[in-house]
Amino acid sequence: MNNSENIKVKRNLTALVEFSRIINSSLDIDFILNNVLLTCMGKFLATKGLIALCKDDKLILKSSKGLSEEQKKYFPQLSDKNDFINNHELQKFITDFKFQAVEKISSSDECLGIVCLGEKLNKQPFTEDDTEFLKTILNISASAIQNSLTVNEIKIVNRALDSRVQRLNSLFELSKEFGFFSESSRVVKLLVYSVIGQFLVSKFAVVTFIDGQLRIIESKFSEDQLLNILTSNDLSKLENPLVESDIQNNFSALYELGVELVVPMQLQGQVKGLILLGKRINNQKYSEADIEFIYSIGSLAIISLENRRLFKEALEKQKMEEELEIARGIQKNLLPGKIPEYKNFDIAVFNLTSQQVGGDYYDVIPLNDNSFYIAIGDVSGKGVPAALLMANLQAFLKTICRQEIQIVEATALINDLVTENTSDGRFITFFWALFENESRKIHYVNAGHNPPLLIRNGKIQKLEKGGMIFGVLKTISPYLSEEIILKKNDIIILFTDGVTEAKNVNDDEFGDESLESLAVGIEGLSAQEIVAKIKEEVQKFAQGAMQSDDMTMVVLKVR
Amino acid sequence: MAEFSTSIKDAGGVNVVYLKGYLDAHTAPVLENTFSNLIEKSKYSIVVNFKDLSYISSAGLGVFMAFIEKIRDNSGDIKLSSMSDKVFNIFDLLGFPLLYEIYKSEEEAVNKFSETKKLEN
Numbered sequence: 006m007n008n009s010e011n012i013k014v015k016r017n018l019t020a021l022v023e024f025s026r027i028i029n030s031s032l033d034i035d036f037i038l039n040n041v042l043l044t045c046m047g048k049f050l051a052t053k054g055l056i057a058l059c060k061d062d063k064l065i066l067k068s069s070k071g072l073s074e075e076q077k078k079y080f081p082q083l084s085d086k087n088d089f090i091n092n093h094e095l096q097k098f099i100t101d102f103k104f105q106a107v108e109k110i111s112s113s114d115e116c117l118g119i120v121c122l123g124e125k126l127n128k129q130p131f132t133e134d135d136t137e138f139l140k141t142i143l144n145i146s147a148s149a150i151q152n153s154l155t156v157n158e159i160k161i162v163n164r165a166l167d168s169r170v171q172r173l174n175s176l177f178e179l180s181k182e183f184g185f186f187s188e189s190s191r192v193v194k195l196l197v198y199s200v201i202g203q204f205l206v207s208k209f210a211v212v213t214f215i216d217g218q219l220r221i222i223e224s225k226f227s228e229d230q231l232l233n234i235l236t237s238n239d240l241s242k243l244e245n246p247l248v249e250s251d252i253q254n255n256f257s258a259l260y261e262l263g264v265e266l267v268v269p270m271q272l273q274g275q276v277k278g279l280i281l282l283g284k285r286i287n288n289q290k291y292s293e294a295d296i297e298f299i300y301s302i303g304s305l306a307i308i309s310l311e312n313r314r315l316f317k318e319a320l321e322k323q324k325m326e327e328e329l330e331i332a333r334g335i336q337k338n339l340l341p342g343k344i345p346e347y348k349n350f351d352i353a354v355f356n357l358t359s360q361q362v363g364g365d366y367y368d369v370i371p372l373n374d375n376s377f378y379i380a381i382g383d384v385s386g387k388g389v390p391a392a393l394l395m396a397n398l399q400a401f402l403k404t405i406c407r408q409e410i411q412i413v414e415a416t417a418l419i420n421d422l423v424t425e426n427t428s429d430g431r432f433i434t435f436f437w438a439l440f441e442n443e444s445r446k447i448h449y450v451n452a453g454h455n456p457p458l459l460i461r462n463g464k465i466q467k468l469e470k471g472g473m474i475f476g477v478l479k480t481i482s483p484y485l486s487e488e489i490i491l492k493k494n495d496i497i498i499l500f501t502d503g504v505t506e507a508k509n510v511n512d513d514e515f516g517d518e519s520l521e522s523l524a525v526g527i528e529g530l531s532a533q534e535i536v537a538k539i540k541e542e543v544q545k546f547a548q549g550a551m552q553s554d555d556m557t558m559v560v561l562k563v564r
Numbered sequence: 565m566a567e568f569s570t571s572i573k574d575a576g577g578v579n580v581v582y583l584k585g586y587l588d589a590h591t592a593p594v595l596e597n598t599f600s601n602l603i604e605k606s607k608y609s610i611v612v613n614f615k616d617l618s619y620i621s622s623a624g625l626g627v628f629m630a631f632i633e634k635i636r637d638n639s640g641d642i643k644l645s646s647m648s649d650k651v652f653n654i655f656d657l658l659g660f661p662l663l664y665e666i667y668k669s670e671e672e673a674v675n676k677f678s679e680t681k682k683l684e685n
Contacts, residue, residue, distance in 0.1 A: 168657055175622045182589040194596075195589045198626025205659055207633050287659045 017138065020048075021145065028149040032156045038068035041146045045122055046070060048142070049135055051105070053123035055080070058150070059116060064089050071123060076102060089119055106131045108139050112147045117154075172298050175199055179302060183309035192313075193222045196306040200280065200299055204291070208263050208283025213270075213307075214241045215277055215314065226262050226281070234258045241276050243269045246296050266291050270303035277307045329361040329389070336362050336392055339399050341369050345377065347442050351562040352379075353532035355540060357503075358555045364391030365501050365555035366398060370406050372439070378406055380437035381454065381499045381559055382475075390431065397426055398433060398475075412439050416450045416471075417480035424479050432476040436468070436499060445491040445563060450484045457499040461492060463525050468497075495563040496535065498524055503556035507543045510550045515543055532562045567591075570598045578609045578674045584616040587624035595624065599631045608640020611673040615646040620654055628664070641665070645673040 024044050028037045038056050046054045053071025057064045057080065064083040079101070081094035089095060090107055099107060104121040111117060120143060125131070131139075182195055193211050201209055210224035210231055219235055221228055238256055247267040252260045259267070263283045270278040280303050285291070291299075336358075344352050354367060364384035371377045382398060384391040401422050405415045416437070423433060436457060438449035451457075451471030459466040472484035491497075500520070507515040523542055527535050536558055543556075568591035573580045579602055587595060602610060612628075614620075632642055645667040647655065655661065667673040 164657070167653065171622070171654060171657055178589050178621050178623065191593070195592065195623055198592050198623040198630065199589065199621075200626070201629040202622040202625030202627070203658060205629065205663060207629055287662050289659075 021141065024142065025145045025149075028146060029152075031149075032153045034150070034153040034157060035068065037146070037149050037153055041120070041142070041150075042068055042070055045120060045139060045142060048138070049106070049122060049131065050126045051122040051124070052126055053102075053104075055104075055121050056110075056118060057121075058110075058118035058154075064095075064118065067118070072102070089116070106136065106139060108136070108143055110143045110147050110150060112151045117147055117150055172203070175203060176298075176301055176305070180305050183305050189310050189313055190222070192306050192309050196280070196302060197223055199302055200282065203298070204282070204295060205286045206282050206284070207286060210264075210281040211278065212281070213278035213310070215310070217241075222278075226264070226283070230258075230262055231281075234262065240267065240269075240279055243267065243276055243279065244271075245269075246300065248291065248296070266296065266299070268296060268299045268303055270307040272304070272307050272311055277311065278303070326361075332389065332392060333358070333361045336396070339396055340367065344369050345371050347377070347440075349442050349445055349564050350440065351532040351564055353536045353560050355536045355558045356556070357552075359503075359552050360387055362389060362392035363387065363555035364395055365503065365557040366395045367499070367557050367559050368399065368402065369559075370403065372406060375443055376439055376441045378402075378437055378439055379499065379559060379561065380435070381457075381501065381557060382433050382435040383454065383501045383503075383555075383557075384433050385431050387553075387555070390429075394423075394427065394431055394433065394476075398423060398435075402437075412437070412448055412450055413484050413486050416452060416484045416486075420452065420473075420475045420480045420484075423475040424477065427476040432474045434474050436471070438468075440561075446488060447491060447497075448486060448488045450486045452484065455500060455502055455505065457497055458521065458524050459489070460496040460498070460524050460528070461494075463528070465521055465524060491563045493563055494528060496524070496527070496532075497561045498535070498539075499559040499561075500539075501555065501557040503552065503554035504539065504543060504558060506554060507547050507552055507556065508550055509546055509548050515546050519546070532560045535560045535562070568594055570595060572598070572602075575611070575670075575674045576678070578611055578677045579607050580611045580613055580670060580674065582613045582616065586619045587617060587627075588619065588621040589623035592623045592627050595627045596630070599627065603631065603634060606638070608635050608638045609677050610635065610640065610642045611670060611677075612642060612644050613646050613670045614644065614648070614651055615670075617648070617651055620651050622654075622658065625655070625658060625660065628660075632663070641677075643667065643673040643676060645670045 024040070028040050031037060042054045042056055045051065053069070055066060055069035055072060057066045062084055066077060066080045069077060079098060081092070081098055083089055083092055083095060090109060099121060103124050105124045106122040108120050109116055110120060120139070179195060179199055183192055197209060197211060200206065208225045210226050211222045212235060213220050213222055221231060224231055234256070238259070246269065247256070249265045252264055252267065264281045265284050266282040268280045269276045270280060280299060282299070340356060344354060352369065356365060356367065358365065364387055366380070366382040366384065368380045369377060370380070380402060382395070384394045384398070398419070401419050405418060410418065434454040435452040436449065436454035438447045440447050449468055449470070451469055453471070453474030456467035456469040459468055468487070470485045470487040472482070505515055505517050505520050519542070520539070523539060527538060530538060539558060568583070568585040568587055570584070571582045573582070581598060583595070585591070628642060635642060643665045644655070646669060647666065652666070655666065665673070665676065667676070
């Protein structure tokens with residue numbers, strides 16, 4: 006080796022060491038490729054050069070010098086990883102654009118890409134030495150390129166991971182927030198903020214379909230237009246999100262409004278609401294993962310909204326039950342607390358309401374020292390409406406009893422009043438009688454009530470004289486009445502149909518016959534004992550079956 | 565419960581909003597109120613200083629989205645400044661730097677308003 010060659014080798018070595026130092030000092034892929042390319046072009050006096058790198062088995066042009074933008078477009082799309090260099094299209098590109106040298110950049114185990122260099126400025130061909138030297142440069146470059154690519158890949162993976170962590174945080178945070186029984190407007194606000202913050206959206210709307218009712222909770226679209234569109238396009242059965250193309254093709258009105266994504270909020274397979282979003286300000290499309298995320302947030306929100314609604318409902322129900330309990334107390338007070346004592350009459354009562362408030366009514370109303378009314382009635386229907394009407398009847402009765410009106414006229418008057426106060430087909434069956442203590446005389450009117458039984462010497466007489474039930478028509482013809490002088494040991498049993506229509510588990514009724522046959526065998530008993538006996542027989546018959554009707558009895562025995 | 569508060573300073577016509585603590589779904593309404601109040605008083609030049617903000621969630625970011633259109637329609641802007649790396653990372657992840665001007669210092673952000681004003685004049 007002569008001296009000049011020696012110096013040349015030494016210079017080359019120094020250059021290689023410097024080159025290696027520089028490209029290994031950076032992880033910036035563009036800086037590295039730029040350096041590799043400039044070094045090669047400088048070394049071989051090439052007028053142009055390019056580096057293409059493999060990515061996902063494709064060869065992609067990464068860096069070039071001396072090529073116009075137009076020319077770059079001719080670089081072929083290659084996917085034959087094993088043999089890029091002999092690829093027909095690449096060879097054509099090389100010939101067309103007068104590239105002279107083509108070399109692979111290879112790491113220890115794979116091909117990273119290729120370098121192409123154009124013809125030398127002095128038009129000399131590439132020598133074998135040149136090719137060797139180029140290979141050496143590329144070997145040194147390979148590790149720097151690979152490091153940089155790996156770091157970039159990790160950066161991308163890390164960022165994707167950050168994104169996922171960030172989304173999970175959002176979900177976690179919202180589920181925590183929605184866990185409180187927040188105001189529904191607040192739940193929707195948080196839902197909206199999370200979505201628009203996450204996806205950079207400024208146009209959005211949230212609607213709900215709770216109880217079959219379409220409501221726009223929040224909207225940055227025109228509310229009127231949105232309402233129109235959603236009324237004419239029923240989306241309350243939407244199972245899957247609508248993406249931009251679905252909306253464009255099938256719901257053009259929504260698309261024109263600027264809606265690019267519709268995500269249903271579902272609960273137990275039912276669509277309870279929709280999230281409608283406009284375009285993202287950064288012009289990105291909604292990816293499947295994005296839609297999945299919005300769907301998850303939407304589900305969280307709707308569970309919270311629904312929970313709150315159910316909670317409110319439960320509260321209201323509880324409040325109503327409390328009120329009913331109060332009503333029950335009031336109603337109990339309307340019935341006589343203590344039955345007055347009379348020398349010639351032994352009186353006992355029994356009353357059982359099947360619901361919290363009932364429609365049965367009975368009363369013992371003293372008129373003066375010598376006489377008193379006994380009344381029994383049954384308002385049709387049950388529950389609160391029946392109880393209200395019963396209270397109404399009681400008020401009329403108490404007032405009328407003080408007016409010293411004859412029982413027949415009084416009955417007509419009460420019917421007129423009740424008729425004025427009922428409009429929905431409700432009616433009352435009613436029986437009442439005026440008892441005179443000294444003479445043991447009774448004077449009664451029966452307005453369609455189950456006839457009370459008068460038992461004398463084992464024989465039953467039904468107290469049926471009267472007229473029509475209360476509440477259907479105003480009184481046209483006077484009610485009939487009957488006067489009876491009672492005798493010692495006579496028994497009168499007043500009852501409501503809850504007694505005779507008490508049912509057993511087979512749905513059989515206790516029946517009038519049972520009551521009547523029971524009534525003829527009780528002469529030795531006191532009024533209280535008779536009540537107890539009938540109650541016992543009815544209970545025995547019912548065998549614990551739940552009774553749907555109220556049950557009332559008033560038993561009176563002449564002393 | 566994480567605390568969050570805002571305070572406002574007038575810097576020559578620019579309203580600097582200082583955020584402190586945790587801005588998340590729970591505290592987002594606080595910032596919402598702050599912005600609503602500024603807009604009500606037609607104060608549309610806003611710099612938000614993040615110096616003392618330790619955490620922001622996407623619900624917090626949503627508040628910025630909810631007001632920006634209205635503010636820009638009134639030829640104002642929300643400019644952001646003085647973020648910690650952690651907070652910036654979240655803004656960056658969600659692509660906010662494309663839409664919002666983010667400055668290292670409050671001063672820089674405030675000055676941008678007067679520069680644009682000068683240009684307009």
